[in-house]
Amino acid sequence: MLGRVNHVAIAVPDLASATQSYRTTLGATVTEPQALPEHGVTVVFVTLPNTKVELLEPLGDTSPIAAFLAKNPSGGMHHICYEVEDIIAARDALKGSGARVLGDGEPKIGAHGKPVLFLHPKDFQGTLIELEQV
Numbered sequence: 001m002l003g004r005v006n007h008v009a010i011a012v013p014d015l016a017s018a019t020q021s022y023r024t025t026l027g028a029t030v031t032e033p034q035a036l037p038e039h040g041v042t043v044v045f046v047t048l049p050n051t052k053v054e055l056l057e058p059l060g061d062t063s064p065i066a067a068f069l070a071k072n073p074s075g076g077m078h079h080i081c082y083e084v085e086d087i088i089a090a091r092d093a094l095k096g097s098g099a100r101v102l103g104d105g106e107p108k109i110g111a112h113g114k115p116v117l118f119l120h121p122k123d124f125q126g127t128l129i130e131l132e133q134v
């Protein structure tokens with residue numbers, strides 16, 4: 001079912017500061033901020049030779065990353081995103097295996113303009129999984 005790792009995401013309390021750290025201290029290429037109100041986050045992507053790192057800052061009062069940052073005030077690794085060829089087939093197979101698909105179970109359009117879904121971290125070794133159809 002799984003293809004490439006599309007990105008690893010890090011929740012941060014201050015996106016400007018995190019961007020500066022990746023650009024200046026680590027010498028990385030970082031995209032411009034993208035506000036995604038439907039997802040409750042503002043993101044940038046650190047582009048690397050083999051994958052991407054997504055830096056996430058809460059947006060709005062009901063951000064899904066607010067509780068995570070309350071527990072991890074300095075930030076921390078939040079999710080890993082795997083590519084899939086057919087997100088509906090993947091979702092249905094996972095639901096059939098008993099995995100919890102988050103939200104209403106319908107894909108939303110993610111930061112790359114592609115359909116995404118999330119799987120509950122308690123069902124996958126304590127790690128939140130995002131699936132992105134490519």
Ligand SMILES: CC[C@@H](C(=O)O)C(=O)SCCNC(=O)CCNC(=O)[C@H](O)C(C)(C)COP(=O)(O)OP(=O)(O)OC[C@H]1O[C@@H](n2cnc3c(N)ncnc32)[C@H](O)[C@@H]1OP(=O)(O)O
Binds near residue numbers: 066067126
């Ligand atoms: C930009 C768009 C898109 C992209 O294209 O890349 C994105 O990446 S958007 C990213 C943000 N969106 C999401 O995360 C959506 C899915 N997430 C959720 O629905 C919720 O965050 C959650 C995973 C259900 C957690 O909800 P929350 O209210 O924060 O906490 P709970 O109390 O329900 O948590 C239950 C349990 O799980 C632990 N937890 C929470 N988040 C994580 C995490 N990221 N990684 C590992 N574990 C996590 C939490 O600590 C609780 O555990 P216990 O304390 O042991 O009960």
Ligand SMILES: [Co+2]
Binds near residue numbers: 007009054081130
């Ligand atoms: Co993501």
